[in-house]
Amino acid sequence: MNVDDAELIVRAQAGDTEAFGMLVTRHMRQAYFSAVGLVGSREDALDLSQEAFARAFHARKTIDPARPFYAWYYTILRRLCFNWLRDRRSRRERLQQGGWWLEEVSLAAMDAPDRDLERREAHRRIAGALAKLPDAEREALVLKEFEGLKYREIAARMGTPIGTVMSRLYSARAHLAKALEEQ
């Protein structure tokens, strides 16, 4: 049975834990990948995304069923991730563990060997540069490139005007371009 988020929220608010479990199962992948993009560590992203769901469960009475669940959940997740980043002195080192959280899409395998090598090198540099970006720039870039959101959706998620999203994207890409050009 395909139940929409609003109905699951109403049921969860009435104390139906199974309904909340369905909400979690429906959004867990997006939640995990959002967290990975923000903190850059698989274990921590898992833990933080699950912790955010646990907090969402305790605050479920405050959810407006008429509004998208994930946007509401993301505000909790985002705050948790930024607090985590702020509290970890070693975050740069963790993020710089090599961008293992990204992989090439399969079409790269169809390239000629020299082109493939070039692409792999570009990906290595991009992953390294992505890890070094300021948090706000990395978040904007991840939401655009890996979650495929539109500017207005990113602006809503980040609580900033569209112009700020675009300038953060430009700044992030300028950093990545510099990394690609470095020899």
Added chain:
Amino acid sequence: MIDDRTLALIMAVLDDEHSPEDLKELEDLAAASAEVRDEWRRQQRVKEATSTMAWREPTAETWDRYWMSVYNKTERKIAWLLVLGGSFVLAAVGLWEAVPHMLRSLFNDSSQPVSVRIAVVAILLGVLLLVVSVIREQLTANRKDPYDKGVSR
């Protein structure tokens, strides 16, 4: 130096969020300026690289265990709240009963040196101040968004 409008046009065109007029405007600007052309090409190169990258999938067991982990966290949170709440009430009642009694006996006993009396009062005031400070921090610190600074709304 490329102006903000041109940079915004480059972003919009790269991300396919442009109108036909935006594209025409950018093409005209690129035709007139080598700097704009170079920047557009530079940004295109990054876009091409990032568009061939994707999230690395975790194992299937990760998803199988996901909801159970959330459930456990939820359950443990409730358990901790009960334990901490009960402990807090017990501690508060105990202190409420014990502190006045301790202070009375301390100040009624003339054999106690003044320095001990001052030290006990200082410790009690210090503990009170710490509790107030921690509570205030918990109520305010987590509400601050690190992005609030410098963002125009």
